[in-house]
Amino acid sequence: MKRTALKIGYIGTNFHGFQRQPDLRTVEEELIYHLRKLDYIDDLKKSRFRIAGRTDAGVHSLGNVISFQSEKEVRVNEINNSLPDDIQILAKAPVRYAFKPRYAQMRQYRYLLFQNLDVEKLEEVAEVFKGTHNFTNFTKRFQKTTTRTIDDIKITKVDLDDYHKREFPNLHDTLSPIFVDIYGESFLWNMVRKMMRVFVDYANDKITLDEIKELLNPEENSPRAHIKVMEAEYLILMDIQYDGIRFTYDDYACERFRRNLVNSLDNLQKKYAIRESMIKSLNDLL
Known part of the structure; x- marks a missing residue:
């Protein structure tokens, strides 16, 4: 067996x-x-x-x-x-x-931000989160240990390529996503999505770096801070890796899943076009 x-x-x-x-x-x-x-x-x-x-x-x-x-x-x-x-x-x-x-040895999560945010500010807050911290304020559930280590955080501004500009001409550059890739051995429940709320709040000048550092180093028996989680649909579990284990990817399976994603994009484009035409018609009536 x-x-x-x-x-x-x-x-x-x-x-x-x-x-x-x-x-x-x-x-x-x-x-x-x-x-x-x-x-x-x-x-x-x-x-x-x-x-x-x-x-x-x-x-x-x-x-x-x-x-x-x-x-x-x-x-x-x-x-x-x-x-x-x-x-x-x-x-x-x-x-x-x-x-x-x-x-696991390493997990990689990617969160997509679609707001027009300052990448340099996102990189500043990323530096604060790197390393080992007490993430008790960044989880929804009480756990025995809330200490976790963030090995790396990479911020990438993604420009819409020629294909997307051709296929989706009405999308504006402000909708180009910012990828936030977070690497670590393990994560708490809702941890990444709560982290992203703090990233966005800092980029929008709603919280300071000193306040973020206090969230990561809470005093013993202090009440848990309320951090609203970001939307789940913009989060992707990109990869999980293990020491000494090498996965073999199936080319046909990956291409098949890629085609499924492309087909779903086509359906979303049609839904977008329908809604856009209805909005334009309503605007003409006003």
Whole structure:
């Protein structure tokens, strides 16, 4: 019986998060259903089915990880043919029996900001967050330890390329996203989205660097600060890496998921055009 880890890509829009919930569509429930359907697993305990992370409703992924053991040779595209288009297996790796995907070497999250923000100010606040801090003010749930280490934060202003300018001529440069890529071993629940609220507030001069440093070094028994989380739909779990484990990406599977994303863009463009034409018609009436 072999143990395999799979790297999962999914569009989180139509899911109520990753973790199984009664009577709700989730990524984990879909994966388990189709793995059972194809006879890769039966009993979850015997197959030692494990997951790396429980993303919230609306959060997307290119790199979440599951693992299980099976007597069948895992065939990525057989599973993908059974799965719905908004979940696809992108890569696999053989792993040892004791492998637990929860214990990663590095996780990368990307948050997309669409506001016209000063990149230099975002880089200033990023420097404050790098390193080891007490993130108790940046989580929704009480946990035994809230100390986490941010290895790196990269800020990238993305210009719309020629394709997007041609296909979406009505999009303005102010809608070009800013990528905030955050790297660390582990993260608390809502931690990235609360961090992004502070990034945006600092860029809009609503909070100072000294106040941010106080949030990261709260006094013992002090009340938890209220930080409103940013929207989930702009967050992507980009990758999870493990020491000594190398995933093999399936070219066909990645291209198939890419085509699904392109097709969804086409549908969004049509919806955009319909709404834009209605707005213009209403403006003509005024």
